[in-house]
Amino acid sequence: MNPDPDPATPDSTVRVLAERLAASGQALLGRSLAVRHVDAGSCGGCEIELAAVRVLRDGLSRSGITFTDDPRAADVLLITGVATTNLAEAAQRTLAAMAPPRFVVAMGDCAVDGGVFKGSAPVLGGAERILPVDLLIAGCPPTPRQIIAGLLALLEANAAPVRRTPRRIEPKA
Amino acid sequence: MTADFAILIGSAATEPASPVALRVLPPESWARLAAGDATARFLGLWIARDRVHALFEHNGSPLFLASPLVERRYAALSPGWTLAAWFERLAHDLTGAIANNAADTRPAIRHGVAGTDAAWPRFIETPGEGFYQIGQGPVSGLIATPAHRRFTLDGARIARLEHRLGYAHRGILALMRGKSPRAAARFAARIAGGATVAHALAFARAAEAASGTTAPPRAETLRAIMLNIERITSDLSALAATAEAAGHLRRATVLGRVRAEIAAALALVFGHRLMMDLVVPGGLAADARPDEFPRLTAALAAASRAVRGIGRVSVRRDLRGAAPLALARARSAINLAATARDALAALPEGIIAHPLPAATGMAIGAAASATGMIHHWVMLEAGQIADVFVIDPATRLLPALEAASVGMNFDEFALLSEIYGISFGAVDL
Numbered sequence: 001m002n003p004d005p006d007p008a009t010p011d012s013t014v015r016v017l018a019e020r021l022a023a024s025g026q027a028l029l030g031r032s033l034a035v036r037h038v039d040a041g042s043c044g045g046c047e048i049e050l051a052a053v054r055v056l057r058d059g060l061s062r063s064g065i066t067f068t069d070d071p072r073a074a075d076v077l078l079i080t081g082v083a084t085t086n087l088a089e090a091a092q093r094t095l096a097a098m099a100p101p102r103f104v105v106a107m108g109d110c111a112v113d114g115g116v117f118k119g120s121a122p123v124l125g126g127a128e129r130i131l132p133v134d135l136l137i138a139g140c141p142p143t144p145r146q147i148i149a150g151l152l153a154l155l156e157a158n159a160a161p162v163r164r165t166p167r168r169i170e171p172k173a
Numbered sequence: 174m175t176a177d178f179a180i181l182i183g184s185a186a187t188e189p190a191s192p193v194a195l196r197v198l199p200p201e202s203w204a205r206l207a208a209g210d211a212t213a214r215f216l217g218l219w220i221a222r223d224r225v226h227a228l229f230e231h232n233g234s235p236l237f238l239a240s241p242l243v244e245r246r247y248a249a250l251s252p253g254w255t256l257a258a259w260f261e262r263l264a265h266d267l268t269g270a271i272a273n274n275a276a277d278t279r280p281a282i283r284h285g286v287a288g289t290d291a292a293w294p295r296f297i298e299t300p301g302e303g304f305y306q307i308g309q310g311p312v313s314g315l316i317a318t319p320a321h322r323r324f325t326l327d328g329a330r331i332a333r334l335e336h337r338l339g340y341a342h343r344g345i346l347a348l349m350r351g352k353s354p355r356a357a358a359r360f361a362a363r364i365a366g367g368a369t370v371a372h373a374l375a376f377a378r379a380a381e382a383a384s385g386t387t388a389p390p391r392a393e394t395l396r397a398i399m400l401n402i403e404r405i406t407s408d409l410s411a412l413a414a415t416a417e418a419a420g421h422l423r424r425a426t427v428l429g430r431v432r433a434e435i436a437a438a439l440a441l442v443f444g445h446r447l448m449m450d451l452v453v454p455g456g457l458a459a460d461a462r463p464d465e466f467p468r469l470t471a472a473l474a475a476a477s478r479a480v481r482g483i484g485r486v487s488v489r490r491d492l493r494g495a496a497p498l499a500l501a502r503a504r505s506a507i508n509l510a511a512t513a514r515d516a517l518a519a520l521p522e523g524i525i526a527h528p529l530p531a532a533t534g535m536a537i538g539a540a541a542s543a544t545g546m547i548h549h550w551v552m553l554e555a556g557q558i559a560d561v562f563v564i565d566p567a568t569r570l571l572p573a574l575e576a577a578s579v580g581m582n583f584d585e586f587a588l589l590s591e592i593y594g595i596s597f598g599a600v601d602l
Contacts, residue, residue, distance in 0.1 A: 036312075037315070037316050037317050038312050038317055039311075039312075039316075039317045039318060039319045039340075039341070040319070041319060041340065041341045041342070041343055041598070041601075042319070042341065042366070042598060043363045043364060043365055043366040043369070043596075043598045044365055044366035044367050044596050044598055045363070045366025045367075045369065045447055045449065046366070047316050047366070048366055048367060048410065048436075048447065049446070050316050051316060051410060051413070051414075051429060051432075052429070052432070052433045052436065054315075054316075054429065055413075055425075055426050055429030055430050055432075055433060056433075067315035067316065068315070069313065069314070069315060081319070081341065081598075082343055084319075084340060084341060084342060084343060085284075086282070086284045086339050086340045086342060087311060087319055087340040087341075090311050090312050090340070091312070093312075094312045115363075116348075116359050116360060116363060117343045117344070117345075117348065117363075120343055120344035120345075120347065120348050121344050121347065122282070122342050122343060122344045123343055123344065140449065141366065141446075141447070143440075143446065144433070
């Protein structure tokens with residue numbers, strides 16, 4: 001039994017986090033954080049919680065995350081599942097297609113260090129075995145609150161390099 | 174079943190197994206199975222202990238057959254049972270056993286291994302001028318699925334669809350071997366996250382039957398409730414994804430939210446949003462918290478209301494070829510929600526687990542997931558898992574989806590793919 005460390009987060013807590021993430025994204029990127037998801041060999045549990053993050057919108061407050069098909073448009077490569085030998089190349093090619101600044105987030109115990117599949121012959125281990133990882137979000141699977149809190153931490157810690165929108169220049173008096 | 178088939182099986186030697194005996198055929202009798210039979214349904218094939226095993230369903234009950242390998246070879250069943258092709262490929266990659274006269278000898282999970290197929294990836298050639306192929310995956314879609322799809326197109330219509338799998342192969346069967354059923358249950362729970370209860374339950378039932386024990390009544394009732402709720406959440410996920418693919422974004426969001434509310438209630442009742450690691454051989458790892466049942470029943474009632482909109486004419490029209498399956502899943506969710514609510518109100522008191530004796534035996538356990546029946550075969554020796562095999566309904570749905578896609582355009586196929594809700598991890602193992 002792997003007890004959920006966060007069984008009963010009130011929706012309001014998640015909403016506050018999501019609002020902060022959306023505000024950070026607006027301030028730093030001028031838009032939401034764009035995520036390219038890669039399933040490196042997941043059971044599908046992490047994807048269920050990603051789907052839950054996608055429906056967290058509430059009126060004006062949005063989750064502050066958009067998922068994108070296009071690696072070129074993505075800020076974050078979000079990798080779930082244990083890194084299998086078979087998917088390693090596809091994951092590396094996806095990262096190579098992303099424009100810098102780019103970040104790699106390993107989500108879920110399998111992507112963090114291989115989880116229960118650690119040491120199995122057809123797997124390499126955590127995402128770090130195939131890609132340089134900037135942030136780990138543990139949990140099996142992590143809750144929507146943990147996912148959003150993790151991405152918020154990433155955005156806030158990397159405030160300067162992520163800045164892409166030019167600062168508004170006030171006309172001189 | 175034809176008379177010939179019945180005689181073949183009737184004359185076989187039997188060995189004890191649960192719920193039906195294992196019938197061991199001599200190799201020459203096994204070879205005659207390849208002719209196929211319209212009255213039996215193929216479920217799975219695997220190699221263990223120098224034997225090839227096959228599980229069928231016949232007249233509503235399981236039919237469990239085996240035959241010794243001869244020089245690591247056996248007669249392929251794929252000429253008569255097309256569903257056997259994937260299992261023969263998987264068996265070859267896992268054990269090296271060769272299926273004679275197999276319909277498909279491409280690698281299943283071993284990509285690019287020297288000697289298996291130098292040209293991997295290899296897909297069937299296009300039939301002529303005007304046809305072309307498009308590949309998709311294993312990194313595609315907003316939330317990616319670990320599979321590669323190869324569409325052969327005739328104009329804008331799909332002429333053929335093939336899948337390349339193996340991207341989510343984690344070696345689950347090997348990880349389960351040599352462990353106690355209790356320790357192996359963690360792997361069974363991670364075959365498919367959307368069917369974690371169903372897989373853990375099929376595995377627990379197999380381990381319990383092989384050990385000659387059962388779970389206590391309270392655990393059995395809670396297991397049935399958990400299984401029903403998992404099926405509802407899976408139906409909601411598939412319906413939400415299908416609605417989104419159809420452009421019904423508001424409906425998709427509503428369905429996603431009622432699904433998320435069930436997850437939040439499950440975290441309160443069972444301590445985990447997906448109910449992972451709760452079903453263990455012998456019973457349950459933790460009891461439910463009845464004081465949180467009202468939130469769960471309210472979430473289930475909201476789910477019942479949310480799926481009713483699928484029946485509207487305007488929605489059905491936009492779901493196109495996926496509409497019949499979407500309606501069936503919506504109806505199923507409503508029925509299951511009512512059943513779960515009634516069961517929660519009549520939960521028996523008592524203990525939630527029996528100890529599992531260190532037994533020797535063989536059994537097949539089954540549990541119904543949202544997409545079909547899951548089967549786990551377990552062989553115990555002195556309380557340790559000597560061997561195990563897992564059959565997920567995705568192995569049957571994938572060929573069905575490939576066949577159904579023919580003649581569709583991409584948009585309609587996307588709808589059908591979402592409502593099928595195939596777990597590739599459960600195929601790759």
